[in-house]
Amino acid sequence: MTTSASPAKAVVKAVVFAYHSVGVRCIKTLLARGVDVRLVVSHTDNPAETIWFESVADLCREQGIPCITPDDPKSVQLKEQVAAIAPDFIFSFYYRHMLPLDVLALARRGAYNLHGSLLPKYRGRVPVNWAVLHGETETGATLHEMALKPDAGDILAQVSAPILPDDTAYEVFGKLTVAAEQCLWAALPDLIAGTARRLPNDLSAGSYFGGRKPEDGRINWQQTAQQVYNLHRAVAPPYPGAYTDQAGQRFIIGKARLSKSDVANLPIGLHVVDNNVLGVCGDGRALHIIELLMDGKIVGTQELATLLKQAA
Structure with a gap:
């Protein structure tokens, strides 16, 4: 009697644009789900900024993942690097630049962003700070398709987190980091299997917010x-x-x-x-x-x- 070997599991390749603690936790989540992260694109830390969050670059060094920090995500060189990998997925986790459509199109199975609000509310920059400023009692993390407009693509998953009356934005960001990990962890199996459901992102039900200055x-x-x-x-x-x-x-x-x-x-x-x-x-x-x-x-x-x- 002979037994046939199980078919080899297909390798799922990803290129990840990431920064901040959310970037660290979400890259770890991809690795835990068996995603082959071939390249991480991040930012060089700004010496004028208080760096209170975890380092994506440090994580990549620990895991042996190539990590680059180009000044311009629209550069031809970066596009060629991503194209050479031929990724199944592109992910963005708190990366600070919009990604050009021709780069997003290189992901054979889609490009997805993890945003720090319950979309369509608080699209745009620093959503946690804006939510606290406006006295919200809840926020969360949303995994959605990337599109031409920021935070405008269809929604795959959301996880909420409370904002207590005395919470600071720093404390809420800690909760959001956990919510982001949970959101991605729950969504990945269906996303990899090609069975993920998508919900429309009704932009008329939310607002866009810009960055904040000191x-x-x-x-x-x-x-x-x-x-x-x-x-x-x-x-x-x-x-x-x-x-x-x-x-x-x-x-x-x-x-x-x-x-x-x-x-x-x-x-x-x-x-x-x-x-x-x-x-x-x-x-x-x-x-x-x-x-x-x-x-x-x-x-x-x-x-x-x-x-x-x-x-x-």
């Missing part, structure tokens, strides 16, 4: 306490932080909570009350500022009280 963190104390608190949460360290200029100094909020103190008789802005730092807002409520920074150092309540008194 100067966008300026506090408008005329706003409600909840609005100012949401700004703080959206840009709290390791992001640049919500800031205010007062008493001839620039102060950045490191940590804060909504205050329960009665501050109806105080003008808007920073105050020291009963040895606590408060930021009084336009609706007569305040933030209890637990950590206030000046020139990168924590400002004590007595030092702040002296500065404010001298400027009065």
